[in-house]
Amino acid sequence: MNGRELIYEAVSRSLVDCELTIEDIDAIVIGNMDHFESINSADTWSVEGSGGVMKPIMKINTGGTTGTSVAIAAYYHVASGIFDRVLAIGWEKNSESDTTGAIITCSDPIWDRFSYSGAIPSLATEAIGYLKRSGATQEDAARVAVRDRTHALNNPYAHLRKPITVQDVMESPMLAYPIKLLDVCPRSDGACAVVFASEEAARRITAKPAWVTACSVRHSLSWFGDFDFDAGLLSLARASREAYEKAGIKSPPDEIDVAELYLPYSYAGLKWIEDLGFCPQNKAPEFVWSGATDMGGRIPINPSGGVISTNCIGATALLRVAEAAIQVMGRGGERQVPDVVNSLATGFGGCFWSDVFLMSSCMP
Amino acid sequence: MKPSDKQAELLAITFERAMPYEWSVGKYGSRFFQEIREHHRFVGIRCPRCHKVYAPPRRLCGPCFAEMTELVTLSDTGVLKAFTVVNYPFLDPNSGKNRPIPYTYGYIQLDGADSIFSHIVNEIDTSKMRVGMKVKAVFRNNADMKGNVEDIKYFDLVDP
Amino acid sequence: MEKIAIVGLAQTKFERRKPDKTYYDLVYEVTRDALEDSGLTLADIDNVITVSNDFLDGRTISSMAVGEAAGGHDKNISTVEGDGTFGAFYGAIRVLGGFRSTLVVAHSKGSEGNVSYISNALFDPIYQRPLGIESLASAALQANSYMEKFGLSEIDFAKFSVKNHGNAWNNPYAQIPLTITVQDVLSSPKLADPIKLLDCSPISDGAAAIIIADEKTAMKSAKKPVWIRGIGHCCEEYFLGDRDLADPRALRSAAKKAFEMAGISNPSREIRVAEVYDAFSYMEPLWLEGLGFCKPGGGPELLDCGVISRGGTLPVNPSGGVLSAHAVLVAGLVRLIEAALQLRGEAQGRQVEDVHRALAHGINGPCGQSHCVWVLESD
Numbered sequence A: 001m002n003g004r005e006l007i008y009e010a011v012s013r014s015l016v017d018c019e020l021t022i023e024d025i026d027a028i029v030i031g032n033m034d035h036f037e038s039i040n041s042a043d044t045w046s047v048e049g050s051g052g053v054m055k056p057i058m059k060i061n062t063g064g065t066t067g068t069s070v071a072i073a074a075y076y077h078v079a080s081g082i083f084d085r086v087l088a089i090g091w092e093k094n095s096e097s098d099t100t101g102a103i104i105t106c107s108d109p110i111w112d113r114f115s116y117s118g119a120i121p122s123l124a125t126e127a128i129g130y131l132k133r134s135g136a137t138q139e140d141a142a143r144v145a146v147r148d149r150t151h152a153l154n155n156p157y158a159h160l161r162k163p164i165t166v167q168d169v170m171e172s173p174m175l176a177y178p179i180k181l182l183d184v185c186p187r188s189d190g191a192c193a194v195v196f197a198s199e200e201a202a203r204r205i206t207a208k209p210a211w212v213t214a215c216s217v218r219h220s221l222s223w224f225g226d227f228d229f230d231a232g233l234l235s236l237a238r239a240s241r242e243a244y245e246k247a248g249i250k251s252p253p254d255e256i257d258v259a260e261l262y263l264p265y266s267y268a269g270l271k272w273i274e275d276l277g278f279c280p281q282n283k284a285p286e287f288v289w290s291g292a293t294d295m296g297g298r299i300p301i302n303p304s305g306g307v308i309s310t311n312c313i314g315a316t317a318l319l320r321v322a323e324a325a326i327q328v329m330g331r332g333g334e335r336q337v338p339d340v341v342n343s344l345a346t347g348f349g350g351c352f353w354s355d356v357f358l359m360s361s362c363m364p
Numbered sequence B: 001m002k003p004s005d006k007q008a009e010l011l012a013i014t015f016e017r018a019m020p021y022e023w024s025v026g027k028y029g030s031r032f033f034q035e036i037r038e039h040h041r042f043v044g045i046r047c048p049r050c051h052k053v054y055a056p057p058r059r060l061c062g063p064c065f066a067e068m069t070e071l072v073t074l075s076d077t078g079v080l081k082a083f084t085v086v087n088y089p090f091l092d093p094n095s096g097k098n099r100p101i102p103y104t105y106g107y108i109q110l111d112g113a114d115s116i117f118s119h120i121v122n123e124i125d126t127s128k129m130r131v132g133m134k135v136k137a138v139f140r141n142n143a144d145m146k147g148n149v150e151d152i153k154y155f156d157l158v159d160p
Numbered sequence C: 001m002e003k004i005a006i007v008g009l010a011q012t013k014f015e016r017r018k019p020d021k022t023y024y025d026l027v028y029e030v031t032r033d034a035l036e037d038s039g040l041t042l043a044d045i046d047n048v049i050t051v052s053n054d055f056l057d058g059r060t061i062s063s064m065a066v067g068e069a070a071g072g073h074d075k076n077i078s079t080v081e082g083d084g085t086f087g088a089f090y091g092a093i094r095v096l097g098g099f100r101s102t103l104v105v106a107h108s109k110g111s112e113g114n115v116s117y118i119s120n121a122l123f124d125p126i127y128q129r130p131l132g133i134e135s136l137a138s139a140a141l142q143a144n145s146y147m148e149k150f151g152l153s154e155i156d157f158a159k160f161s162v163k164n165h166g167n168a169w170n171n172p173y174a175q176i177p178l179t180i181t182v183q184d185v186l187s188s189p190k191l192a193d194p195i196k197l198l199d200c201s202p203i204s205d206g207a208a209a210i211i212i213a214d215e216k217t218a219m220k221s222a223k224k225p226v227w228i229r230g231i232g233h234c235c236e237e238y239f240l241g242d243r244d245l246a247d248p249r250a251l252r253s254a255a256k257k258a259f260e261m262a263g264i265s266n267p268s269r270e271i272r273v274a275e276v277y278d279a280f281s282y283m284e285p286l287w288l289e290g291l292g293f294c295k296p297g298g299g300p301e302l303l304d305c306g307v308i309s310r311g312g313t314l315p316v317n318p319s320g321g322v323l324s325a326h327a328v329l330v331a332g333l334v335r336l337i338e339a340a341l342q343l344r345g346e347a348q349g350r351q352v353e354d355v356h357r358a359l360a361h362g363i364n365g366p367c368g369q370s371h372c373v374w375v376l377e378s379d
Helices: A003-017 A042-050 A063-079 A099-104 A119-134 A138-154 A166-171 A199-205 A234-247 A268-275 A284-289 A313-329 B026-039 C023-038 C084-096 C115-120 C135-150 C154-170 C182-186 C215-220 C249-262 C283-290 C299-304 C330-344
Strands: A027-031 A057-059 A085-093 A174-176 A189-197 A211-218 A258-260 A342-349 A353-360 B042-046 B070-074 B077-086 B103-110 B117-121 B134-139 B152-157 C004-011 C047-051 C076-080 C101-109 C190-192 C205-214 C226-235 C273-275 C357-364 C370-377
Touching (some): A003 A042, A003 A085, A003 A189, A027 A042, A027 A063, A042 A057, A042 C226, A057 C084, A063 A085, A063 A189, A063 A211, A063 A342, A063 A353, A063 C076, A063 C084, A085 A313, A119 A268, A119 B103, A138 A166, A174 B077, A189 A313, A211 A234, A211 C076, A234 A268, A234 A342, A234 A353, A258 A313, A268 A342, A313 A353, B026 B042, B077 B152, C004 C023, C004 C084, C004 C215, C004 C330, C023 C101, C023 C205, C047 C084, C084 C101, C084 C205, C084 C226, C084 C330, C084 C357, C084 C370, C101 C330, C115 C135, C135 C283, C154 C283, C154 C299, C205 C215, C205 C330, C226 C249, C249 C283, C273 C330, C283 C299, C330 C357, C330 C370
Parallel strands (some): A027 A085, B117 B152, C047 C076, C273 C357
Antiparallel strands (some): A342 A353, B042 B070, B077 B103, B077 B134, B103 B117, B134 B152, C004 C205, C101 C205, C226 C370, C357 C370
């Protein structure tokens, strides 16, 4: 199917899911990476598929964080009081692009582009900093990948649905030390559509909406060289701190019942959960090995299988929001975590940027 | 006849085009390349508020949102802050061809600077590399210099 | 709608090429200038919206280049890829949704890429792109369609080029002020029938920024607040053949929403000055019809009767419009800035008298597929 058809599939399913028609939608926000599909102005291009004909539609583009930035934009459309029901769409057809070549063009053409070779090596340099600081091992990271890939078995929508072991990860080809093939996400085609609604409209659609309690982002850096390899992921630490404060969350691992985190590679599942305050600094490996982040654990992470199982970049961060919302609404089927009140979704991308999105079954 | 009929083919269209761009380097970047060409050395810039030295120099200190004007002369040595060996083949959008692999992508903190920047390190054996090692820039021949970041050929490890 | 206002603004001079400035430089300069203009500090700004386009910049995630230059360090920030009026729309709803103020900054350097290739990429890769269609050819289709439907002529459009290039003499930021005649336009090189060189806007480098704030922050600012009374946007079908290019129905819908919000029932009487997105000479009359300032096909008559000239009852594009300076994405934000300057009484040289209500307009997508309309007011 072509891009518009892919978008249409997600949009029509989301409308069926809330028993609405496209006429009920007041505005649309859409996002994807331009150079992947080589389409300029994808918002205006998409309208037959996104339902945007004779509606307000706009495009948000913030790299890998696009999906969560789209969700945040949809939220503000409703929060402004001007729109009652807003459709958020994220999509990508990685198969139609030279993903690495396109990602390389995100680097500064004068300073960085000649040495930059895409997301993997820059994440690898982050991983090396973390391994040195924490004493964690490649096997610790592999355990994260195993968890996410195991969770994907419960998710009929996930791209990769074959279980793996720590040994499989350790034996997979080394792409850029210390990142191996199975430590990292696939390239997927996919689309995600989420309907946001005002209080009154939401109550008419469903008895159990996922209320948005806080959203925060930090996209501070402009050059990869500005990243502090000795510190944590500052953007995530700051954005989450601000979001927790807005939502009144004081102890994340106790008050958050499930997290859908944008972990594009396994090492992130160690370092970044420390930055989110799930466990103390350098303690993530033991936290993960203890099963605390598995289904049934203290704070299950990525019941959907996460980014390591499915990555269609424009959609990926929005999928985190969608999956986290599904958990709050109790509609997760085989991947449902029991008794979810608060859920967390994050987005990652660009120059080590982070987005944080919190939802709850209790209205704020 | 329906689109889902088995006889219908699923087509795909390939699109390849060079998109030419000519980017301005700006005053600060231009000065950095000039120093390399004329003196085989680096230059940084200091923030008047937090006193952090950025190399390569840029106009603003982001966290302070302050314009910087005080240039600082640096030598041609630095420290390796992070590195990885890139092992997978990929198309380089600058040339339209595959970039030669494996190569080492590293972040260097020039001596005297507080910021770091990325470049190539002249070593692909990870057992010989360590975060914290000293590195030294190797420049292109003056006759071949073009006024871009590749006028630095790569960084050599100083104590392997 | 809660009271929100434009409290700070800045634009660069628009030029064919700014070889010494990077995007970062342009964005920083207008951010710094808009802050100074508003009398607020960066601490008063609690979120930033940047507006950029990956194709124009030759850079995926084009926002990465300018985030810190826009004062985005350690702030909430997002990026709209589309005309500045749409970016400002998002900035406005973020203030309505809870932020105190938004800095919106747009940039582009038409000199650094190939405009034909970039606008060709707007078109569908399977059905249209291989035919070589881009902004010029598609505009020619729209111009022809418009002429055909209402029996208009190239002369009708040429008059708008004469007006706007002439108006640009009063605008120190404009790129090409010109004193020309209708004959000059008609004898300029024909690029894509019926569009001639002097019917087209130039390629420009530049940037612009505005600060939108809630009432409390607006009262703290140094300048007279320019209240945002009505905003709306709407998008038509994508394929040119699915649209009636001479009937801007998305614009009508966007205008309707903005006018309703602003409580306007008779736009041509209640709006004192308008800045509309005239990327080509035929666009000004076409958009004026869509905005409801006259009946369909009546655009050229507005000029012939003097209504929209400098001294008329509803001057349009006293700044010289997009025909005189066209940094893509920025030009819509500049329409907002020019309208705001009129309301503040700061539009030296091009100031219209007695302005209390102004309209600004921007477009997105080929042939004005999507439109954004703003109604602004001063006390």
